[in-house]
Amino acid sequence: MIIKSAIPRVFTATQSGSSQGDAAATVARPDFAAVPSYGKLQLATRYLLSPLAGFTTLPFRRIVRRLGGVGLATTDLVNARALLSRNEKTMQMVETHPEDRPFAVQIFGSEPSIMAEAAQLLVELGVDTIDINMGCPVNRIAGAGAGAGMMCNTDSTLNLARTVVEAVPVPVSVKMRLGWDASTLTAPFFAAEFEKLGVAAVAIHGRTREQGFSGSVCLDGIRSVVEAVERIPIIGNGDVRSVADAAEMLRVTKCHGVSLGRAALANPWIFRQLQQWEQTGSWTPSGSFDERLQLMLEQYGYLESRLGARTAIVQFRKMAHWYLKGMRVRKRLRGQFQEVTTRQEMESMLKQIQQEGPVDGNRTGVLTDVQVAVPRGPVDKW
Ligand SMILES: Cc1cc2nc3c(=O)[nH]c(=O)nc-3n(C[C@H](O)[C@H](O)[C@H](O)COP(=O)(O)O)c2cc1C
Numbered sequence: 001m002i003i004k005s006a007i008p009r010v011f012t013a014t015q016s017g018s019s020q021g022d023a024a025a026t027v028a029r030p031d032f033a034a035v036p037s038y039g040k041l042q043l044a045t046r047y048l049l050s051p052l053a054g055f056t057t058l059p060f061r062r063i064v065r066r067l068g069g070v071g072l073a074t075t076d077l078v079n080a081r082a083l084l085s086r087n088e089k090t091m092q093m094v095e096t097h098p099e100d101r102p103f104a105v106q107i108f109g110s111e112p113s114i115m116a117e118a119a120q121l122l123v124e125l126g127v128d129t130i131d132i133n134m135g136c137p138v139n140r141i142a143g144a145g146a147g148a149g150m151m152c153n154t155d156s157t158l159n160l161a162r163t164v165v166e167a168v169p170v171p172v173s174v175k176m177r178l179g180w181d182a183s184t185l186t187a188p189f190f191a192a193e194f195e196k197l198g199v200a201a202v203a204i205h206g207r208t209r210e211q212g213f214s215g216s217v218c219l220d221g222i223r224s225v226v227e228a229v230e231r232i233p234i235i236g237n238g239d240v241r242s243v244a245d246a247a248e249m250l251r252v253t254k255c256h257g258v259s260l261g262r263a264a265l266a267n268p269w270i271f272r273q274l275q276q277w278e279q280t281g282s283w284t285p286s287g288s289f290d291e292r293l294q295l296m297l298e299q300y301g302y303l304e305s306r307l308g309a310r311t312a313i314v315q316f317r318k319m320a321h322w323y324l325k326g327m328r329v330r331k332r333l334r335g336q337f338q339e340v341t342t343r344q345e346m347e348s349m350l351k352q353i354q355q356e357g358p359v360d361g362n363r364t365g366v367l368t369d370v371q372v373a374v375p376r377g378p379v380d381k382w
Contacts, residue, residue, distance in 0.1 A: 027244045029281060030251040035071070036233030038129050039171035039200040041102055043071035043257070047246070047274045048203070050237055050261035051076050051106050051131075051175070052372075057093075059302035061100050063295055064264055067287075069271030071257065072102055074175075077133045077147075080109035080118035094125060095306075102128035106175065108136060110145035112160040116167035123168050129200070132164060134176035134190075137209045148177055148209035151186050158190075162197045171200035175237075178221040181210035185221065188228035195229045203235035203259055213374040222253040235259050241266070243277045266326070266367045268295065289327060289358060292365030293350050296323055300346065309343055326367030328358035 035046050047069055049056060053076040061073045075093055082090040096103045105127050109115045119130050134157070136147030143149060150157040165172045174194055179185035191202045204225050206217030217238030226234045236255035240246050241263040249258050263270050273283035287295070299319070303312040317338055324334045333353050340346045357363060 025243070026281070027247045027277060029278065030247060032250070032278060033254070033256045036201060036235070036256045038072075038173060038233070041128055041171050041200075043102070045069055045071035045271070045275050046257035046278075047071055047271045048235055048257055048259035049073040049264055049271070050203070050205075050259040051133075052261045052265065053077055055265055055372075056261075058095055058097060058100060058306075059299045062097060062302055063299055064268045064271060065099055066298075067269050067272050069273070069275035072104055072129070073100065074104040074106050074131050077106045077108050077136060078118075080107045080111075080115045083107065083118045083121060084114060094122065094127075096126070104129045104131050104173070106131040106133050108133035108141060108146045110150070110156075110160070112156075112163035115160055116163045119164050119168045119172070123170055127170060129171045129173060130164070130168060131203075132161060132172065132174045134174050135205050135209075137177075137212055142209060148180065151176060151180050151190065151209065152184065154186075154189075158193055158197065161194055161199055165198040172198070173201040173203065174199055175203040175205070177205050178208050178218060178225075181208050184208075185224075187221070188224045191225045191232075191234065192228045195232045199232065201233045201235060202229070203237055204255075206236065206238040219249065219252040222249070222255060226254050226256075233257055237261070242270075243273055243283060246274055247277075262370070262372050265372065266370050267365075269365075287365035289363035289365055290354055292323070292327060292367075293354055295365070296320060297347065297350060300343075304343065313341060313343075313346070322371075323367070324353070326370040327365075328360055328362070329353050330356060330359055 036043050048071050051074045064070050078093050094105050105122050107118050133147055134150045141147040178187045204222050206222045222236045233256035235257040236249045236253045237259040240249055240260050246258050267286050269286040276283040300316045303316055337349050340349055
């Protein structure tokens, strides 16, 4: 079936438990495994930011890093070939900052030599670790034998991973799905083989390619990947929206770390809350509506320092619209925000938005029903 365009679906921030940071809620802590290290790279926490193309940009990564609790953040998926041609947009995607550490770049491609050369270039640029994308369901990528398509080809996939691992001195990880479909759950096999050839960690989104983003993650499937390896960390991923969800992921799968994508957009304080929960059993609340406006200004500021106000304001419009909608800001104010042309105008608009507040009067900084566009099933186009 051809899916003509992404179908926006509501991503509700609170699936279970309290992602709003209700410090009074209690969530039982499992027996935690050691905080993962990727080869010699010891992570500070077991909570990772999952790559979200178009969202996990450097300004956003700096925001979540500053709020605390992030063990590792990865760029959006980057085309290895485009990287080698030093395509301007691609080079922007791999830009980092001293606050953005440890820093991983995720690459995709199907040609071992190109992937290895791209990895070497990234090492020259100073990355701490390199992630191979083996989960992207989009037909343009999976159909060309990259992304989730790699889950169908044993020899070429192992050869590609080995070539990249051998080409660089930094740890190499792989992010994959459970398999192509329910009848080919190849993730445990690949994880075990990857460990043998020197891959340092595996992140696993608990769905198949056929599922796209539909249904819910299969925790037992993630657990079977954990059980397939001897010592490398397995990072569980998918549908974790709250401390309670992370606890469930850790308890059922016995994974060593958890990565969060959409929940970080809804609640960028979630990593700090998870770390607090692990250390003390409770956590501080998420920020308020006003603090969320401050984060927006901060994110804009990072863009402005890189691109100058003129370009940054234009580039920030799309993201700002998305944030303000998720914050339930009145349509009229959202429209006016799109017309600001200077930083001063932006600041005064944010002040006005702060005074008027959200339509339903809830002044939390958590985006309770953010629209993250995901397709309903396997993805021919996205
Ligand atoms: C908009 C969007 C973009 C994504 N981009 C990437 C990507 O570039 N690389 C990748 O490995 N996964 C990507 N993913 C998958 C996520 O990293 C993650 O595996 C998935 O969203 C499930 O985790 P979550 O429920 O915590 O969001 C993307 C997902 C979404 C919704």
